Amino acid sequence: MINIIISSNTSWYLYNFRRNTILALVDKGYRVTAISPWDEYSNKLEDLGANYIDIKIDKGGTNPLKDLKTLYRFNQIYKADSYDVVLNFTPKNNIYSTIAAKLNNIKVINNIAGLGVLFINESITSKLARLLYKISHKKVDKVFFQNEDDRLLFLENKLAKENITDRLPGSGADLSRFNFSPSPDDGVVRFLLIARMLYDKGIGHYVEAARELKAKHGHNVEFNLLGFLDVDNPSAVSKKDMQDWVSEGIVNYLGVSDEVEKEIAKADCMVLPSFYREGVPKSLLEAGAMGKPIVTTDNVGCRETVDDGVNGYLCELRSTPSLVNALEKIINLSHQERIDMGLKSRKKIEAEFDEKIVINKYLDAIDELLKEK
Secondary structure: OOEEEEEOOOHHHHHHHOHHHHHHHHHOOOEEEEEEOOOOOHHHHHHOOOEEEEOOOOOOOOOHHHHHHHHHHHHHHHHHOOOOEEEEEOHHHHHHHHHHHHHOOOEEEEEEOEEEOOOOOOOHHHHHHHHHHHHHOOOOOEEEEOOHHHHHHHHHOOOOOHHHEEEOOOOOEOOOOOOOOOOOOOOOEEEEEEOOOEHHHOHHHHHHHHHHHHHHHHHHEEEEEEOOOOOOOOOEOOHHHHHHHHHHOOOEEOOOOOOHHHHHHHOOEEEEOOOOEEOOOHHHHHHHHOOOOEEEEOOOOOHHHOOEOOOEEEEOOOOHHHHHHHHHHHHHOOHHHHHHHHHHHHHHHHHHOEHHHHHHHHHHHHHHHHHHO
């Protein structure tokens, strides 16, 4: 039997972003093993038909000893069984799982889902990360990128050979789960931002814009936030900041949800003013699939989801006035005009970002690598 590994820095990610990929691999008759740190989603991976192996990964940390332990653990796992292909997601898995896999003569397919701040600054951490990417990707068999900017950046920095690179439409959207769902016509324009609660995702600008627009439009506008709070990241929004915003009546914090489609259905517009170097944000793809206009930054990964003025609006990076202007345009549309704009989002996602495109590219890549073996 063909043995496939799928690895990430959280079980939550694998379950929420790669669930249908795992199901497709299992359906094809492959033995699938998920490797990720234990969380409340680990058992759910086994429910999908995958085996599960726990591993400790210090996601945002820079402690070299912890990273060496992660590399050692990956090597232990890969030595203990005969695996054919490893699919890696998230940065440290792309680096340490790759090194361990190649030490054990296993084929590797990596997914570059955005580069965060690694190529934005020249800190020691960023330089080290780029060096580790260069070392680990010397013998990678396939690298998928979620946008063309990241692919070109890897090629310019000689981090991957062109013939092994390919482009994916983000992680895709499940068009059967995320159906067209017009918002209620009740006189309130509801904005929704779904992301990890990080300032790099533009949360601060969203709150500032909400404060200004609430002062102008009162109860006729509503601003909602959905996503993990107080994550282990220097850019994370603190619980105190969130409590202050909520008590001030600027935003509603909705926590986290495994059924994000229920919250998206209520929204009139999805917003993500990110200045993080994104892949292609999943929240924008899913909102577009449900027929929502999108307001996001003219930023790597984000701009791919919007034809400006057609299915939403692009705003400038790190600019609250530009964001306010874009949100004001949405507010000034009639309810039917917002629905019409959302229909164009749905058509764009159907044409360019269907999750089936992503899954089929993975299945084809695995077939090619198995033939080489």
